[in-house]
Amino acid sequence: MIDLPSLPTDPKYVVITPEMADLWLTHCNPSSNRVLSDTFYERYAKAMASGAWKTTHQGIAFDKKGMLLDGQHRLMGIKISGVSIEMLVIPNCNAETFDVLDAGNRRQAAQLLKVPHRVIVAAAARIIGQMYKMWDPVTLFDGFYDTRASTSDILKTVAAWPELVSMAPIASAAYRAAGVNQPTHLVVLAQAARTEHAERIEDWASGLISGANMDQKDPRLVLRNRFFRERVLLGSSAGRRTSYNLIAKSWNSWAQGKLVGTLKALEGEGIIPVVGTEKFRPQERLTQ
Template identity: 85%
Template sequence: MVITPEMADLWLEHCNPETNRILSDTVYERYAKAMARGEWRTTHQGIAFDKEGKLLDGQHRLMAIKISGVSVEMLVIPGCNSETFDVLDSGHRRQAAQLLKIPHRVIVAAAARIIGQMYRMWDPVTLFDGFYDTKASTADILRAVAAWPELTTMAPIAAAAYRAAGINQPTHLVVLAQASRTEHADKIEDWANGLISGANMDQKDPRLVLRNRFFRDRVLLGTSAGRRTSYNLIAKSWNSWAQGKLLGTLKTLDGEGVIPVVGTEKFRPK
């Protein structure tokens, strides 16, 4: 059917659910320019609504029609199954981070890929360096975020520690989320204060040792390539802090595997 700018505006205003992903200016502006130039072609990709009339697919196309001021012919499909939403793959592929309407959604989604496979929330997994699931589905990632609300509540600490000392955000967040479920959860606030300020600490304070290690090697440890190493360093430092121990050196060893967070033994899968 031919969709006018007025129709597109109405559908976006009244039919677009809050659970839909965040609009990308770059994407709909590119579509709009093609429409304005008369280059847009009708294909099998169009607009889809669920059985309740809520928009499932096509909000970027509708926004492009609205701002271009051009009426465009598109396929419109009503009555779709809303459960297909997570696996739709349109012109601009849905990412879990785009569907999370929360602060720090990018690092939360990245952390969910790690903690989800660590706790065997899906099978099979495709691991990078035996640690990070590179192909977890959007549905799996969203499920992990729902199962671990601590990822959302702890994300501001991970973000602040990164700004202060370059500590890898997703791996730090995974450690914090697990620590939040242990008997050491009350020590997280002081842990965060020390990491962020870096002031008035003994040279063997685990927080200062961790800060210094990331300052020294932040080019590697702050990237995706150093996820497993950064996770183990953070977990070791946290474990020492949680147990009231000083830390002389902080390093990883070949073949040591993934370091468990102290106190998670009771709920970690065997």
């Protein structure tokens, strides 16, 4: 049986040794905590080892079961610095406070997702979540991207849309090959994966990534060329909605076996529905 360091019954400043930090990190750090950032804990460790670390009100917090809620970066700093540090230890916290702890390095949804390509998955969730009414929008950028969606809403959306995770490698590869906006492409792919056209995604990805052996009016090549020409704009936040609509139009043509001459973003047009989603999308929020 592991002999864990005892926790105080009330908030208390405790001298935490590297051995204590290691035990808490190994046995009391739940997998739901965010991914450790070596940038942060190495910076903390350097300050601790040099004597520059200052004891403040910020410390570590545990829930009522003794599991770590906050402070894993500070504990990792103590562990690798090899220095004992006095720090506030707060026991018996409510787990619901997790989302608002550690304001100095606010937890982002992407830090909590334990999946590949987690940054673009979280960004795509901000789009698809509000499109499919998974929460009441807080601050919509261009009526499209919720810039202030809560962490819990984003995590809930990723759980409801596992296609965001499974399609992320395609979005990432298309960005590297042709600069196609990753989050908006991922939102289109996630929806397409739920339609009768899902089997066309593999060939879509192959052509978009390679750019080889395609007709000049192939929707994939036309989209690829458009992003090559306007990569900066279409990859920015200002071009996010436009990039989504261009990708959706291109995908819709490809899925239905149609060629296209050009891809145009029309002023005042709504969010373009992905073909085949009419069976499950909220009609009033997606307009043709």
